[in-house]
Amino acid sequence: MADLSVKIAGVSFKNPLIAASGTIGFGREYREFYPLSVFGGISCKGTTLHERPGNPPPRIAETPMGMLNAVGLQNPGVQHFIEEDLPWLKQQDTVAIANVAGSTAEDYCQTVELLSETDIDMIELNISCPNVKEGGVQFGTSCDSAAAITKAVRRHCKKPLIIKLSPNVADIASIAQAVESEGADAVSLINTLTGMRIDIRTRRPIITNNTGGLSGPAVFPVAVRMVWQVKNAVQIPVIGMGGITTWQDAVEMLIAGADALQIGTALFTDPYAPVKINEGLNRYLDENGLTSVTELTHTIQPYG
Amino acid sequence: MKYDAQDCELVAKAQLTATIYDFRLKNPALAAITRPGQFVQVLVPSKTLRRPISVCDVEGDVLRLVFEVRGEGTALLAQTKVGEIINLIAPLGHGFTLEPDKKTIFVGGGIGVPPLLYSAKQCGQNAIVINGFRQRSAVILEDDFRQAVGQLILTTDDGSYGLPGFVTQPLEELLPQADRICACGPMPMLKNIAKLAQQYHVPCEVSLEQRMACGIGACLGCAVAVKEADGRVIYRHVCKDGPVFDSQCVAWDGEKPQPVTSNTPDKKPNEKEGQ
Ligand SMILES: Cc1cc2nc3c(=O)[nH]c(=O)nc-3n(C[C@H](O)[C@H](O)[C@H](O)COP(=O)(O)OP(=O)(O)OC[C@H]3O[C@@H](n4cnc5c(N)ncnc54)[C@H](O)[C@@H]3O)c2cc1C
Numbered sequence: 361m362a363d364l365s366v367k368i369a370g371v372s373f374k375n376p377l378i379a380a381s382g383t384i385g386f387g388r389e390y391r392e393f394y395p396l397s398v399f400g401g402i403s404c405k406g407t408t409l410h411e412r413p414g415n416p417p418p419r420i421a422e423t424p425m426g427m428l429n430a431v432g433l434q435n436p437g438v439q440h441f442i443e444e445d446l447p448w449l450k451q452q453d454t455v456a457i458a459n460v461a462g463s464t465a466e467d468y469c470q471t472v473e474l475l476s477e478t479d480i481d482m483i484e485l486n487i488s489c490p491n492v493k494e495g496g497v498q499f500g501t502s503c504d505s506a507a508a509i510t511k512a513v514r515r516h517c518k519k520p521l522i523i524k525l526s527p528n529v530a531d532i533a534s535i536a537q538a539v540e541s542e543g544a545d546a547v548s549l550i551n552t553l554t555g556m557r558i559d560i561r562t563r564r565p566i567i568t569n570n571t572g573g574l575s576g577p578a579v580f581p582v583a584v585r586m587v588w589q590v591k592n593a594v595q596i597p598v599i600g601m602g603g604i605t606t607w608q609d610a611v612e613m614l615i616a617g618a619d620a621l622q623i624g625t626a627l628f629t630d631p632y633a634p635v636k637i638n639e640g641l642n643r644y645l646d647e648n649g650l651t652s653v654t655e656l657t658h659t660i661q662p663y664g
Numbered sequence: 665m666k667y668d669a670q671d672c673e674l675v676a677k678a679q680l681t682a683t684i685y686d687f688r689l690k691n692p693a694l695a696a697i698t699r700p701g702q703f704v705q706v707l708v709p710s711k712t713l714r715r716p717i718s719v720c721d722v723e724g725d726v727l728r729l730v731f732e733v734r735g736e737g738t739a740l741l742a743q744t745k746v747g748e749i750i751n752l753i754a755p756l757g758h759g760f761t762l763e764p765d766k767k768t769i770f771v772g773g774g775i776g777v778p779p780l781l782y783s784a785k786q787c788g789q790n791a792i793v794i795n796g797f798r799q800r801s802a803v804i805l806e807d808d809f810r811q812a813v814g815q816l817i818l819t820t821d822d823g824s825y826g827l828p829g830f831v832t833q834p835l836e837e838l839l840p841q842a843d844r845i846c847a848c849g850p851m852p853m854l855k856n857i858a859k860l861a862q863q864y865h866v867p868c869e870v871s872l873e874q875r876m877a878c879g880i881g882a883c884l885g886c887a888v889a890v891k892e893a894d895g896r897v898i899y900r901h902v903c904k905d906g907p908v909f910d911s912q913c914v915a916w917d918g919e920k921p922q923p924v925t926s927n928t929p930d931k932k933p934n935e936k937e938g939q
């Protein structure tokens with residue numbers, strides 16, 4: 361049995377698998393399958409300062425080896441999260457991460473300030489949600505705006521701060537560097553890629569938001585590439601995600617440069633995916649004579 | 665256990681029409697906890713998203729699913745052979761409010777007919793079932809319903825079998841003696857049934873569909889607009905809050921929630937934040 365534990369920004373995780381924000385709510389529904397301690401951590405459904413109703417349905421479309429979603433940050437607001445969901449999640453023996461989205465810098469700062477007074481373990485700043493017009497992605501698509509929002513939030517944030525990066529950019533590594541220089545404790549990537557499906561009979565987009573965020577195995581190679589590029593560019597921990605479905609994917613993402621992993625869409629196909637990934641990862645480490653999962657991170661042997 | 669993801673063996677398979685299949689899947693643990701009106705999420709090999717299918721009936725250890733081939737996923741599913749394994753997340757959602765000693769009218773349209781069978785059985789002789797189809801070749805489950813319920817009325821749009829026309833005609837005639845309505849089918853049909861139910865003051869529940877990802881209430885993908893008691897429209901979720909909803913709560917006319925921009929407890933739905 362190898363040691364699966366990892367430390368990200370001073371926070372200890374039992375294993376490197378974190379449930380990705382938006383796929384697991386606050387964990388209650390998946391608690392029906394297994395104890396949530398199966399996950400090293402849970403990144404909760406994106407929370408905003410005020411309640412948000414979300415986008416009109418349909419919000420979901422299937423794509424080859426993946427899916428589009430445009431849920432639109434439906435959530436009951438940060439106060440509700442703090443009062444109703446956080447106390448429960450804190451009893452589940454897993455790292456609790458709040459995922460914060462917003463329309464303005466003030467929104468982000470106020471939300472983060474409220475969360476800083478709770479016993480949440482970490483905050484993940486979502487500056488990359490592609491599904492709401494006023495929803496944060498404008499902060500995530502240039503180095504200047506990403507640096508500015510990180511700087512602003514950093515002043516209000518007393519918790520370890522993860523910045524979740526958008527892949528819908530020309531150079532993700534320089535955005536990672538920009539948020540690192542303003543005090544981000546870690547980066548997580550990739551959020552969904554903006555995509556679209558059209559019903560050829562009606563000529564209408566399948567989801568009412570017209571466009572949505574693409575996730576699932578289809579985006580995995582893009583995610584591996586970006587994690588590798590970002591790891592080469594920053595010193596802070598990198599949390600890799602995007603289409604991880606099997607333990608082999610998890611191993612590949614770690615080798616590319618991830619210090620921890622997030623898994624999301626795979627839960628929809630197989631709720632037991634995290635259990636299987638942890639088992640497979642453990643076996644792989646044993647078979648390769650590695651005593652800790654941290655020995656695998658960024659061991660890629662790239663061609664010169 | 666409220667639900668779980670488990671393997672089930674396909675123990676019997678039949679084709680009911682050119683496009684509709686009838687699967688019997690064995691899993692004692694899941695069958696034991698499945699209630700009428702619930703659904704399952706079917707894993708289709710090579711597909712990222714599972715397919716939501718209603719439980720048509722529970723026969724001992726066996727879950728019966730009747731589904732129509734619509735797109736790629738259901739076409740792949742239809743190719744499953746007897747003896748092969750299908751993984752289900754089941755049972756999901758909650759079914760109709762059933763009062764077996766009250767006169768209950770079940771109204772099904774097309775592929776909305778199978779989800780009613782297990783529920784209608786619970787009402788036995790007190791169940792009146794009105795099932796509507798496009799034409800004679802689309803009629804399914806006639807014997808199953810006839811054996812299980814007090815009265816079965818069939819309609820076809822083109823009049824090639826049963827009564828000609830829509831289910832709403834016989835429904836309106838029977839409504840004065842009904843205590844409840846349970847309906848499943850296309851949205852325009854459900855909307856018309858909801859209108860009649862309101863007119864005759866009969867409690868009515870409808871089973872709705874929406875595209876799903878998780879199927880258990882975590883991803884918020886399967887939104888449906890519903891009216892709250894205070895008139896506010898909000899998004900609820902078909903997989904967890906449904907698939908059955910009170911017909912008077914469904915936002916039939918495309919009403920949408922107002923953006924909420926205030927956290928104060930006494931907020932008004934239309935309040936806009938000065939920005
Ligand atoms: C609660 C519930 C119960 C259902 N019960 C039955 C049943 O008993 N029998 C039956 O034949 N059908 C039922 N349906 C509809 C069935 O889920 C769809 O026909 C099926 O998902 C289509 O999949 P596909 O791969 O053939 O189509 P594709 O178009 O290839 O599917 C693409 C994606 O869209 C989704 N999708 C497409 N149409 C629908 C739809 N109408 N509702 C929900 N998702 C859809 C698919 O699940 C998939 O994720 C039910 C739907 C819901 C929500």
Ligand code: FES
Nearest residue numbers: 877879881884903
């Ligand atoms: S499908 Fe995920 S909430 Fe209903």
